[in-house]
Amino acid sequence: MYAFLLATAVSGTAAAQAYQPDFDPGKLKGPARGPANEVMVLGSPHLSYFPKTFDPATLRGLEDRLAAWKPDMISIEALSGAQCDHVRRYPGRYKDTIETYCWDPAPARAATGLDVPAATAQAEEMLASWPANPSASQRRRLAALFLAGGERASATVQWLRLPEAERRAGDGLDDKLVEMLNKLKDRRDESILIAARLAARLGHEQVYAMDDHTADRMVADEAGWGAAIKKAWDNPAANKRRAAGKAVQEKLGTPEDVLAAYRVYNSPEEMRLAHQGDWGAALEELSPQRFGRQYVGYWETRNLRMAGNIRDAMTPRPGSRMLVVVGASHKGYLEAYLHQMHDVRVVDTAPMLK
Template identity: 80%
Template sequence: MRHLYAFLLAAVVSGAASAQAYRPDFDPSKLKGPAKGPANEVLVLGSPHISYFPKTFDPATLRGIEDRLAGWRPDAISIEALSGAQCDHIRRYPFRYQDTIKSYCWDPAPAQAATGLDVPAATAEADKLLKAWPANPTAGQRRRLAAVFLAGGERASAVVQWLRLPQAERRAGDGLDDGLVELLDKLKDRRDESYLLAARLAARLGHERLYPMDDHTADSMSEDEKAWGDAIMKAWTNPASEKRRRQGDALQAKLGTPEGVLAMYRAYNAPEEMRLAFQGDWGAALEEPSPQRFGRQYVGYWETRNLRMAGNIRDVMGLKPGMKMLVVVGASHKGYLEAYLHQMHDVRVVDTGPLLR
């Protein structure tokens, strides 16, 4: 019996060691193509969330970073936002996504009332309009597309159309009522990088829309929310997190000038930032000791979310091979998105360093 036990133990130990040592031989990142023709290029700009900036922040100081991004001339711009289609989907499962809907999904009912289109119909209508979009659309066509985007839950793309209109043409009509006009006027100045940076840049470059690529389908409620939250907060209490917080505070203190804004973006896109973020956040959560393994649940959610975000970005590039795509996303996502996108055969990840110097 002792011999059988020893044999089984050796087999288990050998299997565990083998699993740890095994590396798949197939590595997509080393099989880049195509041999001829332009590859897809993606530049992931890690951004601070402007909603957390002090009230004294002047959006005009973003023009320096906007100028540099405009010089790269992306063909498409993707943002950290949920698509109207995903919000429409998760609204069907409120038992799981109640908090997600409240935090990330705008209710398109006012736009539906104005246009007569629900989210699926508006999504199809926007696609139809864009496929037949003229080189020089009228103001009425832009107002109509803005209204359709709003009905489809695509607020940032509606703002792009709004910004492309002359000031005198930013008025009700063609599906926009007075309430939607008021909404668009507020959104264009919303303290959010998707509007103050991405939407303005898209309008400046002559784009017709933005591409929301965030994903919250991995969201779920823990059976013990308090215990889960306490465990994660405890894991986050560490020297790396404190160092990152101090550095962020110092950078925010210099936001009064375009140079200060550029300095913040340089810091948030430096390799050291991602390493420090991992040490203080997901690396710490991996070792969180609760019996329920709350930290590993959190890391699983985070990796799943980023994988799906990367998939959404790749999906857009597949529509028009050879494009240059800018991704404006919270800085904590940058390292993960670059690593996942680097695995794609037809994607070249562009270094933000030279652009931000």
């Protein structure tokens, strides 16, 4: 009897591994008529880790290439104000997430008298009837609403679209918020220095925060978890990837150097090394708690929800172009998941970065 059950289990496992679903959404593209949705995923290093000698002006060559592609929308690796408002209701699960990823909009709430839901609703109402040539007062008001709604990058877009003489307090912005926006526009963050600046240059009114951390959990055995994942990361592929990243960051003096760096971060080799050195290694991690597989589950869920957020942002504008500015480790996953969407064509970054 035991032998029969064992044979049945082995047979069932083999069948599960061999089965390939017949239905493949990625092969069923549409529509037959009309423009398709296009998505370009730009894998980026996190600029906050760049050396202090890095000059943000060297990003302008990359910005010119991205502007020439003419995206209609730009999404960024940031939590939306709405998601941060949600996770704050569950501090037992999301304490670390709140502290790490969620800016507290209390200063903007004090200046406007609006909480996140109310500010978000008012911002959406303004944008629904947004004039072709908004006044400086309207832009300041929208910037204040974005801040109160927890959308700092979108507030920065409005700030950058204002003439310098109009970047002042008023219409919901007090002196504290003005000081904050003046610092934000120069923050070492690809969501600002690439995405927000490009959005302002192209005449966009906002960027779309598409990151998702609802798969985060507090880990009971943090020391055990950390030790297991660190051990999994100690492998040749991870070491090779770190060395390549270090070499790239040591040479960033010109716009061409920056383009060369982005060619590395968006190459197929980068994603292969990322998988081999990170999630592929974690899958084989041997702790009794299977910490590595828990980590992979979190990572896959996060990227699936990010892809869903990107798709959702495009839904009201069929036939649009979306640029996604995201950490390079996410690029391969987002491209693969977005490719499964019927009405999405993933665009290769290689020609743009040449």
